[in-house]
Amino acid sequence: MTSSADPYRVMVVDDSAVIRGLLTRALEQDPTIEVVASVPNGQMALTQLPRQPVDVVVLDIEMPVMDGLTALPQLLRLQPGLQVIMASTLTRKNADVSMRALRAGAADYVTKPSSGGELHSAEAFKRELTDKVKALASAARGGGGAGQRSARPAAAAQRAAAPSADITLRQPSSQIPDILAIGSSTGGPQALFKLLGDLKGVLRLPVLITQHMPATFTTLLAEHLGRASGMDCHEAKDGEPIKAGTVYVAPGDWHMTVVAEGTSRLIRLNQDPPENFCRPAVDPMLRSMAPIYGARLQTVILTGMGADGAKGCEAVVAAGGQVVAQDEATSVVWGMPGAVATRGLCSAVLPIEEISGYLRRKVLRSAA
Structure with a gap:
């Protein structure tokens, strides 16, 4: 049983081990967040999801085996109420896929900083990702009050x-x-x-x-x-x-x-x-x-x-x-x-x- 006092539980899904590590470190700098799973594709996310409580999935778009857009509706069917944040690089193609994902049930998205990005861009990304995970995880648990969504039926x-x-x-x-x-x-x-x-x-x-x-x-x-x-x-x-x-x-x-x-x-x-x-x-x-x-x-x-x-x-x-x-x-x-x-x-x-x-x-x- 997950209580409101437990850390927010996050699954990171990205085919790059480097990116998964970056996302995990960025999120776990906040003591209220715990990355409970880190997997390289959508199929493994579907396999891993039933094994432990997850509030938020940070889901990459382009991955082998099963991409993010394919995995999204299956994740939502497997755990109704799950909050999913799409993560992508800032290209027109990925922006279009992210928009389609939002219409298909994703709660939000983040754009990854470019590999040659400046420090302030990376820091802004960490803040945006952390803020969105915390707000959406609170919503997933039925947190009330301004800034959160209630769990009314x-x-x-x-x-x-x-x-x-x-x-x-x-x-x-x-x-x-x-x-x-x-x-x-x-x-x-x-x-x-x-x-x-x-x-x-x-x-x-x-x-x-x-x-x-x-x-x-x-x-x-x-x-x-x-x-x-x-x-x-x-x-x-x-x-x-x-x-x-x-x-x-x-x-x-x-x-x-x-x-x-x-x-x-x-x-x-x-x-x-x-x-x-x-x-x-x-x-x-x-x-x-x-x-x-x-x-x-x-x-x-x-x-x-x-x-x-x-x-x-x-x-x-x-x-x-x-x-x-x-x-x-x-x-x-x-x-x-x-x-x-x-x-x-x-x-x-x-x-x-x-x-x-x-x-x-x-x-x-x-x-x-």
Whole structure:
């Protein structure tokens, strides 16, 4: 029996013994993490999984015998609730496979530092990997509280959950918004596919999305979201005008902001310092949009670690705009949405399945 006090148990799956050693050492520098298995391919991972408790699997993509994408659904069937982080080098091919893995049930991904990478890149990778393992392992064990996912049964995620006692909701505005801004991180791609897919054919507003992802991954994310939503969806370009019915994704390593020039609204990209350890970050996007759109700005904060977006949502609410957050039961990690929900910034806190209906009824004024 695994208790919440036990170290988080991790399996590392990579065909390179050197990489397995690097991942193991990086993870075990944290005393709350124990690497309980280290194997070179997906087939051995399937054989090893039933032999000891595992909270998180760090799964390579390209391996002999059985690759990561093939192993993923079998691992999830073998242990429902298992959290899987895909690990790959930063290539378009691997980014596309990682995106497919996210849609197939992987919780998150990490990009391995290049062999010639600088020290700060390796250190950033260690921090990212460790943080994601700890957050997802806590979710796998049913850890509660902001930053973690509860272990409520799946049926609860299908119901309209009332906010808990420590969440105060704001009165929804009667203003119909001119624009939709979305922030997300861990678990975000899956939530974005669901939300925009549910809004397919009815969404006419421009949509700005900041998802914590590196370059190449954001390119692929935009392509996948375009297919899911049926909308024109692309990485934002500096200086381009914001148009109705278009989805703009913040490109990796660039903050995306909005400026007003006369009656036009333009995208501006910058490489100001990371915020909340992220670039792109949600806060700069929302801070720039709040004074321009005021009460006609609708913000949605989806699943993700940390609190990026909370300060930006404070600016949105101060300007008269509205915020909706994904609820804890359906979030992979309830850090970002939990941060805005517990600050009393939201007009609604909803399961991901119900956010599209809320937008259609309360915001778009169209039939649900």
